[in-house]
Amino acid sequence: MSFDPATLSRILTALTLGFHIIFATIGVGVPVMIMIAEWLGIRKQDPHYILLARRWARGFTVTVAVGVVTGTAIGMQLSLLWPSFMKVAGQVIALPLFMETFAFFFEAIFLGIYLYTWDRFKKPLYHWLFVIPVVIGSSASAFFITTVNAFMNTPQGFTLANGAIAAIEPIKAMFNPATPSKVAHVLASSYLTSAFILAAITAWSILKGKGGEYHRKALRLTMIWGLVFAVGTIVVGDLSGKFLAKYQPEKLAAAEWHFETKPQADLLLGGTLDPETQEVKGALVLPGALSILAGGTTNTEVKGLNDFPQELWPPLYVHYLFDLMVILGMYLAVVAGLFILARAWKKKYEWNPWLLRSIVAGGPLAMIAIELGWMYAEIGRQPWILRGYMKTSEGATMSGDVGQMLILFALLYAVLAIVSTSVLLRMFRNNSPELEMQKRGIQQ
Amino acid sequence: MSHDTLAIIWFGLWGLIWAVYFMLDAYVLGTGMLFPFVAKSEREQRQLQDSIGPFWSGNEVWLITAGGATFAAFPLTYALMFSYLYTPLMFILFALFFRAAGLEFMHKDDSKNWKSFWKWGFFGGSLVLALLLGVAFANLFKGLPFDATGYHGSLLSLLNSYGLLGGLTFLSLFLLSGSVWMAVKTSGSVQERGARLANRVWMAAALLVTIFLVATNNKTHLFDNFVAHPVLWILPALSIVSILLVKLFLHKQKWITVFAFISATIVTLMATGFAGMFPNMLLSSLDPAQHVTLYQAAGSRLNLQLMLIVAVIFVPIVIFYQSWMYRFFREKISPENAQGYK
Incomplete structure (x- = not known):
């Protein structure tokens, strides 16, 4: 069985996005739950809620480690698999993608502080404050990347003449109707x-x-x-x-x-x-x-x-x-x-x-x-990759290497899936909530 | 500002982001490569993990930002670089994961095999990253085998003598940075071992930096710009001076100063490369007419302008809170207070 490069590109992109979204979803949502749990713990002076926040934060680091890799894989694949699309859209979506990296900074640096300062402050509220930039950073990166997908559905803020893009207005493109x-x-x-x-x-x-x-x-x-x-x-x-x-x-x-x-x-x-x-x-x-x-x-x-x-x-x-x-x-x-x-x-x-x-x-x-x-x-959105402007089949690569890439990336995702599941299971088994409460002297 | 001026500013910013990344990840990668040999017990392992634990992910975002800046400001460079170098990039992606997972997952289970697997994963990921990033940048400085018909290289063709020399130079500088970091951030026997190692690695690093600069003169065209504008010689000169000053302050055991001069060596070495490439971003080793200049590669004027505003606002903010974080965690990690995050 052999596929043309455009079909293989579709398969590889679907695989990458389908895998990444699992970790991205957890990466955006779990910080919010951590923030709520620790807040309750502080307000009610209840060690159970604090422990919840601690345990969720520890699990969260595993999904972050995977999400960074799969997110980078998308960045690599965009221009490898969809060169013609990127030639047109790349100019327009550059701004949100660049801004997303600053959201990553916010999230990564304050997560580092948050994880290492559980017992450091006299006022627990100070520790809680460090989870807020993590929440803002992760939700902001979801915002920036989603504007790119929105742009593909309702593109605006540019003109297209003979395949060349002109009169680009990145902000108008970012805040499109979708x-x-x-x-x-x-x-x-x-x-x-x-x-x-x-x-x-x-x-x-x-x-x-x-x-x-x-x-x-x-x-x-x-x-x-x-x-x-x-x-x-x-x-x-x-x-x-x-x-x-x-x-639409x-x-x-x-x-x-x-x-x-x-x-x-x-x-x-x-x-x-x-x-x-x-x-x-x-x-x-x-x-x-x-x-x-x-x-x-x-x-x-x-x-x-x-x-x-x-x-x-x-x-x-x-x-x-x-x-x-x-x-x-x-x-x-x-x-x-x-x-x-x-x-x-x-x-x-x-x-x-x-x-x-x-x-x-x-x-x-x-x-x-x-x-x-x-x-x-x-x-x-099909048959469009950029609704009204470019069909998915026109955006794809002509390269014959996509089959090999598909195998390599599938291998990468398999490694990530096995490792992350195994580490989460081990973390849970080795340090069950009961055991941890016992160790910390929290009444069960 | 004209489009060309903006493009030149972005080239500078692009180089700066790369240089900051290498400066910051150097000690993390160095610690990773030394980890299995320096830490003799679980306590000492934890000590090393804690000395980089809060920092490494913030450092790695500089790499993602470097990629993002390439994509956003120089889309053509990004597209060509990723299609030419996709095999090594794939290895880099695997290595990034094993580095992170090794560091973070090692002590999540008590099984001996699990710990040993991730210890070596941490080591291997760091080693591959240091080596491949060095090889990749040396090849960018030297030029890649592409012409009007496309790319004619492979992973093996990157491993030419100059590429390998670049890889080893990076490797030795990162080892030096890592061992000095141990001296800065830890106390007890780990610190002593770090200090001893730093003295030994220094010799190799100083030698390799010198050979690399000589080879750059013989094997690449980077110094053509320097001949035309002799003031640029200050950059490689500063590299040499910095690495020599490292030795001086190693003797005085002024660890933070030593660390600063290693960082200066790395930054000026990168700056030497970028100044030599200017105004090109991708050099062709086959046909100089095919060089991709920063003007060709630059994105639209409005885009560069908007992103410059974003960068001017946010880069200083990032630098500010990242520096604040280093200050906040300035305490040395002793064997007693090393326990990871709980």
Whole structure:
């Protein structure tokens, strides 16, 4: 089996982004959870919360070590795999990428201080202050890099004549129409996913019979904030729908198999499509819901795919990616909501094993939702790499080396995956919360 | 400011960022290469880890910034450099990971194999980085085998005599920097070993720096600029003077001053290379007509202007809080207070 360089470039880029986003998501979200936990610990003078912050921070360093490498790999691959794209877009996205390095400085230097000064200050609040630049740095780098992706969806701030780019306005390009909704969605969903991953680890420990106060506090904390971020993600997701309807209608239409432009458009869940007749079978139909998503009322007219030439349609299977992402997002909100309701109703209900199992499942499912969301974002933009200006196939390299690169990078990611999993497991096993509380003389 | 002036300023800034990176990572890489041989017990290992632990990631961001500045200010250089040198860059990427993971993961498990694996991972990653970065920059100074039809080199062709000499020169300077760092930042027997090593490594480093400069004269065209503008000779002269002063202050055991002069040697050596390349950024060893100049490689005027504003604001801020961090952690690490972060 042999692929052309453009296909191999797509595979390698998909692999790199799909792997990097796991660590990037944790890297953006976990500092926020650390900040909240330590703050609670200081305010309530509760060593359990402080210990949570400590342990999360230690795990966080592992994901940072991997994220730096995979992020650098993206930087390398951009110009190796997509030279024609970079020739055009490189000039425009240079500014945010350069600014991102200053966000890294902020994060890396203050993380160094934060990790080494747990017991150094008389006032614990001083130590807490050092996590703030880490949070700002990691979220700012997510902001800068997401503006680049937003630019690919709604490019502006330049002119293109005969393949040469001119009249570049980098700031206008950075703050393009896709920037607000995309950045907000990325940040909220990263916080949500990180809260759920930490919750899943805790729920797993409780199911294994470790039901001390420490775990209970951890679960409450992560679930309350999980709910906050889930609601935030859903609200922002709604804004993204409105953004798409206005600026990338073909992407929204493809996600909903919406062919004819009309008001009272329906939202479809699942189903199968006959591409010839454009008929959908077996889908759960939410009448008028697509119009609401697109414009807030059922009377909003939603553009259909038939308004676009067929060669500019995104692949129609994005419907399933979109649906699954939405369903998983809802699942997370429901689980977190149930947990809080159960607790409000009767305290012991929050330790219901089925509830705990749903939380355990929520960790990996949240990460799957992130992957699906990015797949929808990237595949839904096809056939464009730079919407309206350049097709993905035109941006790719002609080099014959991509196959070899694919093998080398796959090897790198395999090493990173094995090492990071193994070190996290060992850290947890060798120094369980129970053992650490014992060592530190914290009442369990 | 005209586009050309901006481009020249950016070339200077680009060189500066690289030089700062090498100055800062030198002692971390040096510590990594000496780690298995200097630290005889877990306590001493922790001592060495703590002496670089809070700092190394902030130092490494300078490397990422150097890459980012190349990408942002000189997109053509970035595109060509990455496609010509992608195999060594791949090794550098692996090495960066093993260096970081070795340092951070070594004591996360008590198994003997685990510790030994990461100890040598830390060592190997540091060694490969020091050597390859030296080889890469020596080849950039000398010129890469490309012409109008493309690149005609390979990983092996980079390992020519001048490239290897560059690699060894970097290696020896980093070893020197690392051993002096031990003398600066630790106390007890680790400090004594660092001090002893520094005296031994100095000889090799001084010799290699001198040979490297002579070879640069014989094997590259870098000094053409120096002949045209003799004031530039001050840069290699300062390299030599600095490395000699290192010896003087080694005798006096003024460790911080020694460290400052090693840093000066590294920075002036890099500056010598960059001044020799000017106004080119990628030299072709096959056809001088194919050199890529900084004017050809520079990004748009507005971009350079905006990024200069960003750099003028943020580089001093970074330098300020990074220096503050070094001051904050100025305490020597004794065997007793070395415990990593908990």
